[in-house]
Amino acid sequence: MTYEAIIGLEVHVQLKTQTKLFCGCRNEFGAEPNSHLCPICLGLPGALPVANEEAVILTILTGLMLGSTIPPRAKFDRKNYFYPDMPKNYQISQYDQPLCLGGGVILPALSFPKDAQKEAQALANKKVRLVRIHLEEDVGKSFHLERCSGIDFNRAGTPLMEIVTEADLTTPEEAFALLTTLREILRYGKVSDVDMEKGQLRCDVNISVRPVGTEAFGTKREIKNLNSISAVRRALKHEIQAQIELVSSGGRVVQQTMRWDDARGETIPMRTKEQAHDYRYFPDPDLLPIQTQGHLRGEAERRLPELPERKKSRLCQTYGLSEYQASVLAADLPLADYFEQAARSTRNPVALANLTLNDYLALRPETPGPASVPPEYLGELADLVSEGQINSRQGREVLAILLQTHRPPREIARERGLTQISDAQALDAFCREAISANPKSVADYKAGKAAAINALKGFVMKKTRGQANPQRIHELLESLLREP
Amino acid sequence: MSLAFATIQELRRRLRAKEVHPRELVEALLDRISSVDPKVKAYNYLHPERALESAQKADISLPLGGVPIAIKDLINVRGEPCTCASRILEGYIAPYDATVIERLRAAGAILLGRTNMDEFAMGSSTENSAWGVTRNPWDLSRVPGGSSGGSAAAVAAHEAIAALGSDTGGSIRQPASFCGCVGLKPTYGRVSRYGLTAFASSLDQIGPLTKTVADAALVLESIAGVDPRDNTCDPTPAPSFSAKLGEEIRGMTLGIPKEYFVSGIDPEVEDATRQAISHLEGLGATLREISLPHTAYSIASYYLVATAEASANLARFDGMRYGRRAKECDDLLETYGRTRDEGFGREVKRRILLGTYALSSGYYDAYYLRAQKVRMRIREDFLAAFRDCQAIVTPTSPTPAFRLGERAEDPLQMYLADIFTIAVNLAGLCAISLPCGFTRSGLPIGLQIIGPMRQEETILQVGYAYEQSTDWHTLRPSLS
Ligand SMILES: [Zn+2]
Numbered sequence: 020m021t022y023e024a025i026i027g028l029e030v031h032v033q034l035k036t037q038t039k040l041f042c043g044c045r046n047e048f049g050a051e052p053n054s055h056l057c058p059i060c061l062g063l064p065g066a067l068p069v070a071n072e073e074a075v076i077l078t079i080l081t082g083l084m085l086g087s088t089i090p091p092r093a094k095f096d097r098k099n100y101f102y103p104d105m106p107k108n109y110q111i112s113q114y115d116q117p118l119c120l121g122g123g124v125i126l127p128a129l130s131f132p133k134d135a136q137k138e139a140q141a142l143a144n145k146k147v148r149l150v151r152i153h154l155e156e157d158v159g160k161s162f163h164l165e166r167c168s169g170i171d172f173n174r175a176g177t178p179l180m181e182i183v184t185e186a187d188l189t190t191p192e193e194a195f196a197l198l199t200t201l202r203e204i205l206r207y208g209k210v211s212d213v214d215m216e217k218g219q220l221r222c223d224v225n226i227s228v229r230p231v232g233t234e235a236f237g238t239k240r241e242i243k244n245l246n247s248i249s250a251v252r253r254a255l256k257h258e259i260q261a262q263i264e265l266v267s268s269g270g271r272v273v274q275q276t277m278r279w280d281d282a283r284g285e286t287i288p289m290r291t292k293e294q295a296h297d298y299r300y301f302p303d304p305d306l307l308p309i310q311t312q313g314h315l316r317g318e319a320e321r322r323l324p325e326l327p328e329r330k331k332s333r334l335c336q337t338y339g340l341s342e343y344q345a346s347v348l349a350a351d352l353p354l355a356d357y358f359e360q361a362a363r364s365t366r367n368p369v370a371l372a373n374l375t376l377n378d379y380l381a382l383r384p385e386t387p388g389p390a391s392v393p394p395e396y397l398g399e400l401a402d403l404v405s406e407g408q409i410n411s412r413q414g415r416e417v418l419a420i421l422l423q424t425h426r427p428p429r430e431i432a433r434e435r436g437l438t439q440i441s442d443a444q445a446l447d448a449f450c451r452e453a454i455s456a457n458p459k460s461v462a463d464y465k466a467g468k469a470a471a472i473n474a475l476k477g478f479v480m481k482k483t484r485g486q487a488n489p490q491r492i493h494e495l496l497e498s499l500l501r502e503p
Numbered sequence: 504m505s506l507a508f509a510t511i512q513e514l515r516r517r518l519r520a521k522e523v524h525p526r527e528l529v530e531a532l533l534d535r536i537s538s539v540d541p542k543v544k545a546y547n548y549l550h551p552e553r554a555l556e557s558a559q560k561a562d563i564s565l566p567l568g569g570v571p572i573a574i575k576d577l578i579n580v581r582g583e584p585c586t587c588a589s590r591i592l593e594g595y596i597a598p599y600d601a602t603v604i605e606r607l608r609a610a611g612a613i614l615l616g617r618t619n620m621d622e623f624a625m626g627s628s629t630e631n632s633a634w635g636v637t638r639n640p641w642d643l644s645r646v647p648g649g650s651s652g653g654s655a656a657a658v659a660a661h662e663a664i665a666a667l668g669s670d671t672g673g674s675i676r677q678p679a680s681f682c683g684c685v686g687l688k689p690t691y692g693r694v695s696r697y698g699l700t701a702f703a704s705s706l707d708q709i710g711p712l713t714k715t716v717a718d719a720a721l722v723l724e725s726i727a728g729v730d731p732r733d734n735t736c737d738p739t740p741a742p743s744f745s746a747k748l749g750e751e752i753r754g755m756t757l758g759i760p761k762e763y764f765v766s767g768i769d770p771e772v773e774d775a776t777r778q779a780i781s782h783l784e785g786l787g788a789t790l791r792e793i794s795l796p797h798t799a800y801s802i803a804s805y806y807l808v809a810t811a812e813a814s815a816n817l818a819r820f821d822g823m824r825y826g827r828r829a830k831e832c833d834d835l836l837e838t839y840g841r842t843r844d845e846g847f848g849r850e851v852k853r854r855i856l857l858g859t860y861a862l863s864s865g866y867y868d869a870y871y872l873r874a875q876k877v878r879m880r881i882r883e884d885f886l887a888a889f890r891d892c893q894a895i896v897t898p899t900s901p902t903p904a905f906r907l908g909e910r911a912e913d914p915l916q917m918y919l920a921d922i923f924t925i926a927v928n929l930a931g932l933c934a935i936s937l938p939c940g941f942t943r944s945g946l947p948i949g950l951q952i953i954g955p956m957r958q959e960e961t962i963l964q965v966g967y968a969y970e971q972s973t974d975w976h977t978l979r980p981s982l983s
Contacts, residue, residue, distance in 0.1 A: 058599050062819045064587070064700040065579045065601055069734050097815050099862070101839055108818035299862035301871060304704035304812055306734050 020267065022228045024259045025236060026194055027186035028251075030201060031179050032211045033157070033219040034077050040156045040178040041068030041111065048217040052171035060176030062106030067305050070095070074178035075118065075309060077210045078154045079319040081180060082119030084208050084326060087152060089316055093118045094308040099299045104159035104170050114300040117153035118311065124149070124184075127328065129346045130196040130203070132252065138192065147197050148185040155179050180210070186225065186236070191255035194224065198248040200327075206352055207324045215247045222251050227272070228262045237262070238272040242279050242286055254279040258286050330355060338368035347376055354380070357394055364398030370405035371398060378415050382422055392425055400428040407488050413437045438486065443495070446479070446487060450495045453478040464500055472496055506531035507661040508979065511570050511718040514664065518563045518570075525558040525569030528664075529613060532571050536616075536662045539982050544637050545647075545657035547576045548584055549616035557613045565611030566725050572607060573663035575654050576617040577624060577700040578709065580604050587700050588622045588632035591820045591846025593827045601698020602733070603667060603709050603726045610725035615663055618653030622848045623817060624671055624702040626650050627920035629678070630911055631850045638907070639681060640980040641946055645904040648678030648920070654712045655682040659947075660982060665713045665722050669699055671706045672805055673899075673924025676936035679712055680899035680949020683938045683978065685966070686712045687719040688924075690956045691931035692737035694723075695730030701816040703809035704735075706928040715976055716937060716966040720744040723959065739957065747964040753787030755965070758892035762798040763923055769902040775940030775948040776898040779969065783896065786968055791892055795884045800877045801926040802918060807861050807874035808929070814858030820846065853914065882930040889955045894965050897923050899936040899949035927953055935962045938975035947975075 036046050042059035058066035082089055096114035123146045131139030159175040161168055182201065188194050202213045202220065213220050222245045227237035242258060245251045257279075262272055277286040309315070325333070327349045334345035334355070348355040358375050365371045379397065400421065404414040409432055417431045424431070432438060453475045454461055463471035472493070479492050506528050509517070517523045533551050540546055554571065561569040574580060577587040579597035581604075586592045600608070607614065621631040629637045629652025637652045639645040640660035647656040651668030655678035658666050668675040670688035679686025687710045694709045701707060711722035727741035759780060764773060784790050822828030822842035829841035847855070861870040888895060900920055910917045927934045932953055939950035950969070954962040970976055 065698040067697050067733050099815055103823050109815050297864050301862055
């Protein structure tokens with residue numbers, strides 16, 4: 020019997036706001052423990068929350084980007100449970116009236132993992148439906164020392180957006196594709212940096228398996244707190260396998276909460292006691308319901324960006340790029356913006372795209388994103404290459420210097436004497452010399468070995484110290500060799 | 504005559520005329536406290552040096568410049584303990600000022616000390632305090648009412664010129680009535696709750712306890728108004744609450760709810776209240792019988808809503824970050840359990856359990872949700888009634904102050920002490936209690952005047968008119 024998996028995700032995203040969700044403390048990662056605190060985020064007696072409008076707008080914006088409905092009224096609820104890293108022993112979240120309902124994510128082929136690109140072609144453009152998107156406050160962070168435990172409350176009260184999908188996913192690769200797509204969209208909306216290192220994306224997954232062809236859902240298990248996209252894929256792969264083995268050997272899956280041990284590569288049950296939680300949700304009486312339709316929605320609409328899929332098709336149409344080129348550019352928003360700025364100063368956008376994707380991407384420094392090289396220089400360089408003034412190898416050389424000196428490429432090329440010899444008369448002499456100096460290669464070529472022409476080309480390149488236009492040499496050599 | 508007996512109004516005049524220095528005033532109060540507080544026990548905490556120091560610097564041109572005020576022990580004052588009369592907050596020092604404290608400071612008031620209360624404001628007698636009971640200044644064998652019993656007793660015993668209390672179901676008005684002073688519960692949202700340790704967030708409201716109606720208006724003027732730190736605070740600016748004091752009430756219609764004069768009410772209380780109502784009629788008001796049909800359900804609705812909110816509000820007291828923690832516990836669960844068991848008193852535990860139960864899955868609809876629906880009906884009752892009248896007049900409490908210990912073992916009987924005040928909180932209205940007579944044994948009786956939302960000026964106007972033509976507010980407990 021073959022089995023299929025049914026997977027649903029709860030994705031927690033840290034929002035990019037200046038301050039925390041209910042107070043004015045800085046929303047910042049990596050500060051000295053317990054340095055961004057006030058009576059409100061510490062839940063001291065008498066302190067009251069006031070909702071951060073920016074966080075609400077970013078959540079509505081996410082909903083709009085993902086095609087959700089924004090109900091006219093949303094509210095905050097208290098989710099009650101005791102835990103040392105939770106200052107009030109209730110978390111302010113949203114229960115039955117979240118900010119966004121429904122919506123969906125379409126999975127493009129290129130968002131699938133590289134090693135799964137083949138099957139991705141068949142699955143591409145599948146739509147994963149969303150249940151809801153809501154806003155809640157994060158809790159503090161416990162750490163355990165040898166003899167005692169400590170809590171850093173800096174994270175307590177930071178805004179966390181939770182995106183809940185329907186159980187529409189069937190493979191770990193789809194989960195990977197979903198998260199990659201979401202990450203791209205969230206970065207487009209400037210909603211979150213979705214920086215994994217900083218824990219800005221965390222994920223809970225629900226998995227069950229059933230024999231292919233059956234309707235009923237199997238019993239699901241939940242894996243909590245996965246903190247990277249690749250960990251989600253690994254954990255799912257392992258858990259699906261484990262469940263199938265269990266079920267096909269006659270066992271039963273028990274509803275359970277698991278955690279993923281990435282080092283050991285296995286899912287481990289957490290205390291099942293936590294399963295029986297009654298959160299006793301009720302409307303938070305300290306916070307008025309949110310009226311979404313006026314200023315909040317208006318502001319979110321104003322900030323709606325061009326989304327990755329739109330951008331791809333526009334890049335193809337406007338600049339004549341290939342689908343692949345457009346996808347790679349669109350996946351990296353700062354790079355795409357940089358490309359478009361550079362494109363204004365070139366006559367040959369396709370050459371610019373090649374230069375950007377092949378050379379610039381390989382050479383540019385890791386941070387701070389697109390180098391401080393003025394984009395019009397990149398455009399200029401693309402023209403130098405595509406119009407044959409220098410060859411592509413020289414182009415790389417100029418680019419390397421350009422990235423260090425930020426000087427105009429034309430100047431660099433001139434100073435280094437990097438001008439390509441395209442002049443037919445000069446090249447003609449070099450080519451004739453090559454032919455008379457390499458009789459064996461000439462004989463081979465004439466005997467039908469087309470590759471033998473490369474040796475002749477190499478000779479010319481050497482003589483011209485690489486400044487000859489390879490295309491022109493090729494053409495010249497061919498015509499000279501055809502001569503009787 | 505001791506300066507301690509003066510009202511804010513009188514003191515403002517004398518301070519500004521330089522007849523009196525704020526320091527003398529604080530000294531007079533500290534003298535008064537040291538002579539009577541051993542009997543009354545209104546205060547949990549005094550800081551005489553601080554009070555004298557701020558008296559020295561007091562700016563008498565400010566609205567409350569130089570006026571000593573006592574604060575209920577659940578409002579946070581920076582650098583001072585805020586115990587809520589609970590062991591669980593032993594050792595906690597508030598690191599910030601509540602908005603009302605900031606505003607009192609800005610108005611020039613001098614903070615005298617912290618007054619006793621029922622633990623976390625849960626109770627109607629100030630017997631549920633971890634620091635011992637407060638006694639009624641008119642009869643030391645009786646309760647001062649609750650939960651702001653310490654504040655009411657401090658004002659009635661002239662140990663403070665005025666005090667702040669908090670009112671969740673009558674906790675300002677009922678003790679004011681038992682102690683023979685004026686207690687004002689403002690409209691919900693009128694005064695910022697920021698810094699008020701929450702009992703039930705949707706019902707709690709800070710308000711003044713004073714010797715006269717005019718004083719209540721003065722204190723309210725200083726503390727009321729928009730606060731961006733409290734999301735539930737009314738965004739409309741506070742008016743001048745003293746504006747209508749002295750205006751005639753002739754031609755005004757006063758509603759008398761028939762549901763409030765039924766069996767169970769003490770005959771002397773009923774008598775005094777009816778006489779007060781006739782007195783108001785004599786001042787030119789028209790009386791009209793009105794009906795508030797859902798009154799009977801207000802106590803049930805209140806105890807579900809209030810305890811549900813309290814169960815969450817009090818969850819933060821777990822000994823992890825501040826306050827008292829049980830010693831030598833083996834694990835986390837035991838730490839939580841024992842800390843809360845040792846830290847909370849019986850009434851607080853009872854209400855947390857009640858609230859937790861009311862919110863539990865499977866019971867939410869039957870209890871919490873239904874209570875909220877009843878609450879809406881009660882609110883609608885009042886809205887309908889206020890189409891026919893400008894204010895509603897009732898007794899504040901069905902009985903005068905009862906004896907210490909008399910109801911301590913019977914929570915249901917105790918809950919009835921707030922039967923006339925609770926509906927006002929459920930509906931978010933404003934109401935004032937002021938003295939309207941005494942029983943034959945010399946216990947004060949309070950009259951409650953209820954106004955629509957944001958109509959504090961109206962109830963202050965009616966109360967002032969009554970007060971000016973009677974002299975109940977001038978009587979003092981002997982306390983010799
Ligand atoms: Zn904070």
